[in-house]
Amino acid sequence: MNDHVERRERPVLTNPAAERVKQVRGLSRRSVRRRTRRILVEGPQGVREAVHFAPEKIRDLYVTAEAAHRHADVVEPARQAGVVVHEATEEVLAAMCDADTPQGAAAVVDWSPASLEEVLASEPRLLVLLAHVRDPGNLGTVIRGADAAGADAVLVSDGSVDVMSPKVVRSTAGSIFHLPVVTGLPVGQALAALGAAGVRRLAADGAGRHTIDDTDLTGSHVWVMGNEAWGLGASTREACDEVVRVPIHGHAESLNLAMATTICLYASARSQRND
Missing domain, CATH: 3.40.1280.10 (SPOUT methyltransferase, trefoil knot domain)
Known part of the structure; x- marks a missing residue:
């Protein structure tokens, strides 16, 4: 479930080798995705659609300071929906993501296929x-x-x-x-x-x-x-x-x-x- 506690300042994620970063990166492996039923959404467009259409399924949102400012129309609605937003450096985003250029935003989202x-x-x-x-x-x-x-x-x-x-x-x-x-x-x-x-x-x-x-x-x-x-x-x-x-x-x-x-x-x- 999402963290719906009151907003508070969280430290900027700066260590590309941190355990949290490794866990997110793990979603590049099929076995991890199938076990956790989570996907990694990379880039502001995909994250925007997740925020607008499935905010209750977002586990964590990661943005650089620049992306948070440029895409306030994504970040603020996410916060209002109770999504946990973490600021991270570009190096951390790069370590988390599969894309060569994740464009400053990524989200871990619960997702399961329909029947x-x-x-x-x-x-x-x-x-x-x-x-x-x-x-x-x-x-x-x-x-x-x-x-x-x-x-x-x-x-x-x-x-x-x-x-x-x-x-x-x-x-x-x-x-x-x-x-x-x-x-x-x-x-x-x-x-x-x-x-x-x-x-x-x-x-x-x-x-x-x-x-x-x-x-x-x-x-x-x-x-x-x-x-x-x-x-x-x-x-x-x-x-x-x-x-x-x-x-x-x-x-x-x-x-x-x-x-x-x-x-x-x-x-x-x-x-x-x-x-």
Whole structure:
């Protein structure tokens, strides 16, 4: 729980080798994140979203003196919400963080994935299922794009990169606090559950006979996106209701996973707004 005692001056953290610093740095390891159910949020944008959307989950906030002044719109609301704010030197922030340039702010936040049952109970209209995504930047950018498009949740299969890793969290730019993220899903079981719930399953694949331009995207559906290197397996495509491709009008061979996913989600969002 957060420390809700009265505000008091705390000493500036100056020792990069201190035990507290080592504990925060430990969140760069998957085993520590899984055991503690905590993530490290680096940079003012991600910290801002945590403060605004999940202040009760912030364990500690660390800022340099310069960042505290420059980002008072983050620090003051955090203090008002009872978040423990520690001033630290740039050397301490660098020792705590995974990023080369943490930009003077970091927070330790309690975070747990949602469940597929919870998501389906909310009667979602727009979802994305990532099958064996391996690149942390792609995963974080998909979460950010899904948030921007108004998707109801992001579903991540087993065998994927850890959603809780600092690189993924940074790439979401705070969107990880805006919508449910489900992790560790066996693809076949997830597709079966989605189909049983009446969610239409659209496999995004270059081999699709239909494009997003001539596919009905008005009802409840999930975009199923494959691995960056090998795409979707035949069994996954066959388990979906339709295989749909993103048309390429120029000379590009293909689209980045995050780019293709965002295009699909925005096409769906446009169709559903006009529904």
